[in-house]
Amino acid sequence: DAGVIQSPxxxxxxxxxxxxxxxxxxSGHDYxxxxxxxxxxxxxxxxxxxNNVPIDDSGMPEDRFSAKMPNASFSTLxxxxxxxRDSAVYFCASSLMTxxxxxxxxTRLTVL
Amino acid sequence: xxxxxxxSPSLSVQEGxxxxxxxxxxxxxxxxxxxxKKYPAEGPTFLISISSIKDKNEDGRFTVFLNKSAKHLxxxxxxxxxGDSAVYFCAASTSGxYKYIFGTGTRLKVLA
Numbered sequence: 242d243a244g245v246i247q248s249p250x251x252x253x254x255x256x257x258x259x260x261x262x263x264x265x266x267x268s269g270h271d272y273x274x275x276x277x278x279x280x281x282x283x284x285x286x287x288x289x290x291x292n293n294v295p296i297d298d299s300g301m302p303e304d305r306f307s308a309k310m311p312n313a314s315f316s317t318l319x320x321x322x323x324x325x326r327d328s329a330v331y332f333c334a335s336s337l338m339t340x341x342x343x344x345x346x347x348t349r350l351t352v353l
Numbered sequence: 354x355x356x357x358x359x360x361s362p363s364l365s366v367q368e369g370x371x372x373x374x375x376x377x378x379x380x381x382x383x384x385x386x387x388x389x390k391k392y393p394a395e396g397p398t399f400l401i402s403i404s405s406i407k408d409k410n411e412d413g414r415f416t417v418f419l420n421k422s423a424k425h426l427x428x429x430x431x432x433x434x435x436g437d438s439a440v441y442f443c444a445a446s447t448s449g450x451y452k453y454i455f456g457t458g459t460r461l462k463v464l465a
Contacts (some may be wrong), residue, residue: 245396272451282355283457284397284442297452332396341387342453344396 245345247333253351259321262348265314266335274342275308275318276332284332290316323352356380357445359456367464372430374459376443379424383445387453388417388428391440400441401428433463 246265254260266273275287288298293310301308305324310316320327330349334342358377366372374388384405389397403410403417403426410417416429430437440460444453 274451276455281457283357283359284444284455286452286454289451291451334396341399341402342397344389344398346394346396 245333245335245343247331247345247348249348250346251349251351253353254323255353256324257322258352259319260323260327260350260352262318262331262333262350264316264318264333264345266316266333267343268314270335270337270340270343271313272336272338273310273316274334274336275316276334276344278330278332278347287318320350323350325352328352355457356383357443357454357456359441359443359459361459362457363460363462365462365464366433368435369432372428372433372437372461372463374428374430374441374443374461376426376428376456377424378426378445378454380445380447380454381424382447383454384448385446386417386419386426387444387446388415389442389444389455391442391458397442430461433461435463435465437461438463 248263274289276284278284287300288308290310308318328351330347332347334344336342387402388400390400391397401412401415419426440458442458443456446453
């Protein structure tokens, strides 16, 4: 298995632009998680899905952030409009109910 | 409000010696704890876990100790190897939820 796949690996954009991050979980995994890593706050859980349904989005910082999972093999995290304080590394992770999380390599987002 | 704290941002240890990474938590409802390791440009990978019914769990060179009364856990690596150089994240969760609360990480450098 290729593991969790994220794209793009790096994204540089200007303030006010829309940003879309993509994730392909490990096949067969029924949970998908979006995390954000910053120096100050470490790894923060933004939202997670179970069987493509959003279960807990209490970590999503603002209405500018939205996430979707249209099918079992694809999820997106969108930021519109982006702001410099959104600059961070965004990780997607997947798991089976009883397993630990498998993380993707992350997307490093820089908002100028 | 950081519920999981790793107060040492970095640690340097000589090869062959013991590395001790510390983690404190504030929520007494946490009953499952994990350590993840992260290399640059990669996602975190699961290392070792412990349930609150135990006070120690060992896996090869890695041992996690849990002190529930002090709300403290530690990861011991013996002997330390240069390949152990990475960022280590502590995480905690409560049974029945799938939310892992991560600390900010400790960067370990093992000197050859």
